[in-house]
Amino acid sequence: MPTLVERTNACVDELTDELVDLRRDLHAHPELSWHEERTTGLVAKRLGEAGLATRPLGGTGLLVDIGENPGPVIGLRADLDALPVEDLTPDPWRSTIDGVAHACGHDVHTAGLVGAGLALQAVAADLPGRVRLIFQPAEEIMPGGALMSIRSGALEGVSRIFGLHCDPGIDVGHLGLREGPLTGAADSLDVRLTGKGGHTSRPHLTEDLTFALGKLVTELPAVLSRRLDPRAGVSVVWGLVRAGSAMNVIPAIGRAAGTVRMLDAVAWADAEHLVRETVGQIVEPYGVTPEVIYVRGVPPVINDHASTVLLGRAIEAVVGEDGHLSTTQSLGGEDFAWFLEHVPGAMARLGTRTPGGPTYDLHQGDLRVDERAAPIAAGVLAAAAVQALAHARGNPPA
Known part of the structure; x- marks a missing residue:
């Protein structure tokens, strides 16, 4: 009988084309911090179609709980906002909003978490606990939306949390991970x-x-x-x-x-x-x-030991051992760090570079991502939640 992770992986495989289309839609319609109304509505509509109830986070952003079985609650987070940067890419799905672009990959993060949520909903009856999806607004400004999300109850009952961030210096199909400080x-x-x-x-x-x-x-x-x-x-x-x-x-x-x-x-x-x-x-x-x-x-994003191990297992379950890379600490800021001030967790760097292709930089209008990254993100986030729930219940990797 397939394991839970094998089942979520299979579900993500079926969603691949949809997640790519969703990411393109988000990329074409970027919204600045605290103004992510269309993005929030699009996410809520798709998850609602799968039978999931959404809760608003302040003005924009939302929370979704998956599963009804007693047990721990695992958080998965994605950020929704774009940057005040002109989109310089030639793609048909380039930004339709002058001076605004998803130049940091949050469109990939959002599509990935939607995919993870749909895959987890498909196995919800067998989850040994619950998973909370946190679609957070306003990561790109200081202070960002993580603090508001926490005040609005995003972490109530959550025992562990995971996130991903696009890295155009890593090939698609690979993820960088390290224990301890990841960002500055x-x-x-x-x-x-x-x-x-x-x-x-x-x-x-x-x-x-x-x-x-x-x-x-x-x-x-x-x-x-x-x-x-x-x-x-x-x-x-x-x-x-x-x-x-x-x-x-x-x-x-x-x-x-x-x-x-x-x-x-x-x-x-x-x-x-x-x-x-x-x-x-x-x-x-x-x-x-x-x-x-x-x-x-x-503050810096600091990955705790147990969460790093669990996220590493999830990466290997989705892309194989060769796709699990070590990485170094950067000076980039990321308000996922505020969640880790309250509960243990870990973040990995999601490869978005096409192998053999150019290396782009974040926060630049010419950023292009290999679209295979969105379903990979979905699979890894879903697997991380399943692994963490099994770990919390004292069970072997799921």
Whole structure:
């Protein structure tokens, strides 16, 4: 008799074409954080057709519980939102929304979780517990939708949780996994300077805000690299630097904004205070006044041992042992980390590169994924839930 994982795999195989079509539909109709109305509705409609009841998560996003048997509850999470990036791909299903694109693979995550839910519903009567699907909005902003989801009850009763994230540096059919930290902590930083402006011929009569802004942009990363343990891997990168509108006028206002990232959760706890203190010290000699807007974004994703083992088994059950790869920690931020602050769990990197094809980068408008990734995601998530339920009941791998 086939095992539960074999049965969910067979169900996903039957859904392959549908999941590819769903992913294309989502890709063509991307929605920004907190505005994922169409995406939420599409997911709810398809799962409702399979007999699953959905519960809203705030304004967008939803929860779905599968199974009625007593036992543990395992969470599976996908994120719904897209990015404010122009879609530069030539595909027929390219974004139909100007300036918005699924340039991080959340369309694949969502289609994958829908497929996992349909496969798990097909075996729901035999599940030794329940599975909760968490379709989370607003992963791409700080603070993101994970915290709202938790406040809305997404983790009530959940004993373990799993997720996947697209990785265009890994071939499709392979997934990267590691125990311990997988991503970095990430915060947003926005520094606004004000001071007396004037003519560039008389900088001594001004507070030369542009010069102060230049010192801030170069000195803050340098100072933090000396004030924090180098093993923390702190990285301050500016995405916006702006001041002035004429070459012979020293402006009265300026702005620098970017991200503060690091590998270490302990250093992350001290980062905000240190950044605020250092910004003030850097600009003080120039007489300008800083306003620091610092938003704590996400801690590192830290995969616990048991969940990593279970997710590894699920990967091997779907793509084979050769498809289970080790991976390294990155400085990318991911608000799945907030779920792991409350319950144990693990995240893996889902390969989306066509073997032999180009390597793309996330958050770029030219990102293209090998569409076989969506059904693979569905199979792995479903298998992870089945493995975790068996483990919780003290049974051998299902």
